[in-house]
Amino acid sequence: MCSLPGMVAFVTGAASGLGKATMLHLLNRGVKGVLAFDIQKFQFETPSNVVTVNGDISHEEHVNEALTKCKEHFGKLNAVINCAGVSVAFKLHNFGANKAHNLDDFRRVFEICALGTFNVNRLSAGLLAENEPEGGLKGIIINTSSVSAFDGTVGQVAHSAASGAINSMTLPMARDLSVEGIRVVTIAPGIFYTPLMDRMPAETLQYFAEMTPCPSRLGKPEEFAHLVASIIENPFINGSIIRLDGAIRLPA
Numbered sequence: 748m749c750s751l752p753g754m755v756a757f758v759t760g761a762a763s764g765l766g767k768a769t770m771l772h773l774l775n776r777g778v779k780g781v782l783a784f785d786i787q788k789f790q791f792e793t794p795s796n797v798v799t800v801n802g803d804i805s806h807e808e809h810v811n812e813a814l815t816k817c818k819e820h821f822g823k824l825n826a827v828i829n830c831a832g833v834s835v836a837f838k839l840h841n842f843g844a845n846k847a848h849n850l851d852d853f854r855r856v857f858e859i860c861a862l863g864t865f866n867v868n869r870l871s872a873g874l875l876a877e878n879e880p881e882g883g884l885k886g887i888i889i890n891t892s893s894v895s896a897f898d899g900t901v902g903q904v905a906h907s908a909a910s911g912a913i914n915s916m917t918l919p920m921a922r923d924l925s926v927e928g929i930r931v932v933t934i935a936p937g938i939f940y941t942p943l944m945d946r947m948p949a950e951t952l953q954y955f956a957e958m959t960p961c962p963s964r965l966g967k968p969e970e971f972a973h974l975v976a977s978i979i980e981n982p983f984i985n986g987s988i989i990r991l992d993g994a995i996r997l998p999a
Contacts, residue, residue, distance in 0.1 A: 749881075749979060749981070749982045752776070752777035753777070754779060755782070755817065755822075755824050756778055756827070757824055757867075758783055758828045758830060759804050759830055760784075760785055760832065760891075761784060761785050761789075762785035763787065764942055764943070765891065765941060766783075766828070766830030766831065768968030768972040769828055769975050770783055771972070772969065772972035772973065772975070773972070773975070774794060779821060780797065782798050782813055782817040783797050783799045784801075784831070785799075786831070788801065798816055803863070804829075804831050804859065805859055807870065810867055810871075818874060824875055825875070825887070826886060826887050826888075827867060827886075828889045828975055829863075829868070832859060832860045835852045835855075837852065838901060838902050853904070853905045856905040856908075857909045860913065861909045861913055864913050868888050871888070872929060875888075882982065883928050886928070886930075887929065887930040888929065888930070888931045889931075889932050889933070891936065892910035892911075892913040892934070893935055894936065894937050894990055894992050895907040895997065896910035896914050897935070897990075901999065913933055914935065917931055921985050921986035925985075930984070930985040931986060932986070934988075936992065937990070937992025938958075939965055939966035939967070940966065960994040964993075966991065966993065
């Protein structure tokens with residue numbers, strides 16, 4: 748349960764960014780197969796040992812369909828890696844425009860990030876528990892939150908709230924699933940260079956890079972994927988929230 752070769756992983760948000768990098772890294776490390784799940788279309792050719800499913804992580808039927816395909820195609824599931832998420836930048840109230848934060852925007856961020864993560868985990872736990880234990884372990888769940896849960900900055904109330912909820916779920920989930928030998932860990936990334944960053948001006952990217960003490964640059968999706976693999980391979984990491992951020996602390 749801690750050896751990547753032969754393992755089957757379910758990766759959400761796998762069409763781009765952190766999820767895509769994680770899927771490719773795990774495949775390069777010898778996993779048996781990946782169920783790649785995303786609401787976006789997959790714009791690249793996937794290897795034969797990848798099954799792609801389009802769907803919304805907050806919809807029960809979509810996730811159940813993906814888990815059914817995983818069981819049918821690979822016969823098992825060993826690791827769940829939640830990388831899907833969205834964000835919105837808006838202050839609680841824009842006093843210049845006399846406009847309050849849109850409730851539907853907040854709801855969408857919370858439903859995709861927090862509710863979606865919870866939904867994937869609650870539905871996949873049963874399939875993870877079907878594995879025969881090895882060293883007392885049957886599988887692992889890895890969530891993705893954000894450093895904004897700790898350093899909530901201006902305009903990030905929705906993303907901070909959703910990330911904080913994911914962090915707060917980590918330990919009780921780990922304790923709930925401990926009876927079946929299933930670990931739960933959350934990664935809280937800093938600012939990473941993903942396709943979303945392509946829309947930002949160069950000076951904004953430079954500002955983010957300089958904000959990160961060491962190394963002074965944006966994180967690479969491959970570095971996130973490397974941590975995912977390391978967590979899987981270390982059986983004593985459980986119930987933890989790990990910051991992956993180059994020592995950044997977001998300003999007010």
